[in-house]
Amino acid sequence: MSRINPIYIFILLFIITVYSFTITSGKQKEFEQNISELFEFKEKAKTFKILNEKWNNKIRVESIIDKIIKNPNFKNANIFKTKNSKGIKLRLNTTEPKIIIKLLNKILNEEFIIKRLDLTSSEIYVEVGLR
C-alpha cells in the first residue's frame, strides 16, 4: 500500500536531479578553468625555464665565455679570465684593434649581464655578471 506519496519521491528525485546538474556543472566549470590554467601555467613555465637558463645560469655563462676564449680568432691573444662569486672578468691587451673589436662583438652577441666594460684600441676589460 502506498504510504509515502509517490509524488513526494518524484519531487525529491527531481530536486536532487536539478541539484546534481547544478553541482556537476559547477565542477565541470572548475575543471575547464583548471585546464585553461594548466595551459597558461605551461606557457609561463616555458618562459620561466628559457629566461632562467639564459639569465640565471652560471654554468651556461662560464661555458660560453670559455668557448669564446678558445675561439681560433683569439688563439694568439692572451685573454685573462678571473672569476668570483659575482661574475667573470675578462681582460685582453693587444696591439691589434681588430682583435679587440672581434672580442667585443662576440660578447655583445651573447646574452650576458654586462656589469662593466672598458674599451680602448689596445685593451678591453669586461665584467660579466652571473646573476
Added chain:
Amino acid sequence: MSLFSSKNINKIFLSKKSKFDIKDKTDLILSPEFYWVRIFTVPVKTAKEALEVLPTLFEDILPLATFSYKAIKLSDEKYLSFAYNNDEILEHIKKSNLTFTQIGSVYFAQTELKEFSSFSIENSTYTYSEDELLLKIPNAFIQDAVNIEDNLNNLSFSNEKVDLKFYSNILDIKYLYKFSFLFLLFIIINIFRYSTYDKNIDLVAAKIDKIKQSYNMPQTMIQTNSIINKLQRKAKYEIKITQAMSYVLDFKKSIKKGTIEKISFKNKTLIIDFIDIDSSAIKQYLQKKYNIARNINKNNLTRIEMKI
C-alpha cells in the same frame, strides 16, 4: 508490503456515515457500501490473470466511473471478485476525519468478518448470504445481530489487502515511476561525472606540481611572476646596452671625421671619449636615440655620458 509494524494498530470499520476522532495509525475494514462483490468462474489459473477480465465481467453491474479490481482465488476457476471506486473510498476516508498518513492497511469487510454470520456496527446490520457474500440489510431483518464495535481490535486480518491508491488520482503512477527512474539515472550519471571531474582536477594539480619540480620553480605564482618579470627586465636592459654600444660604434656611418678613444660602461652609464670629432654632430647623432647626461669638450677630446 507494509512499511510499519502492524502490531497495536487500531482497527476500524469504515462506512459512508463513519466519523472518527483518532490520531493513531489505523487499519481500515471497508463496508460493503464501498465495493461490488461477485463470484465469477473464469477459465484462468491465477488471480492475476482473472483480474484482467474483471472489468468486462463487471461491466453490466457497475455505474459509470473508474474502478479498481481485485480477485481472490476460491477454487479452480472460481474467483471472489471485487470492484471498488478508489476515489470514492478516499473521499469518505477524508470525510470520516482520518488522514491518509494514518491509514495502515485496508481490507474488505467481505474477507475479514467471516467469523460473524451477521453483525451490526454503527447502527447498520450486515449478514453473509447463502453464497457467502456480505450484504448490508435493514436493521429490522435481524434482531440478534452481534455488535462488533468493541471486537474489531481482536480481529486477525487475512492477507487480502486492498491496494488503495492514495495519491494516484493526481498523476498517473506509471509516469511518475518512469520519470523517477529517469531522474535516478541522471543522478547516477551526474555522480559519475562529478567524481571524474574531481579526479581530473586533482590530476591537473599534480601535473602543475610536477612541472614546478622539474623546472625548479617557486611554489607560488606570485613568486614565479616576480622572477619572470625581473628576468624579462634584465633581458630587456642587456639588449638595450648592446644596441647602445652598436649604435655608438656605428657613428662613422653618419660622421666621417673623428675616432673613438675610449668606451666605458659602468653603473648604467655609458661614457664615450671621441678624438677630433665634430662635437655638435656627434651629439645630434646620439640624441636621435639616447639622452645625453653630460658632455665635456676639452682640446680635441669630446666626452659624452649617456644613462642607459
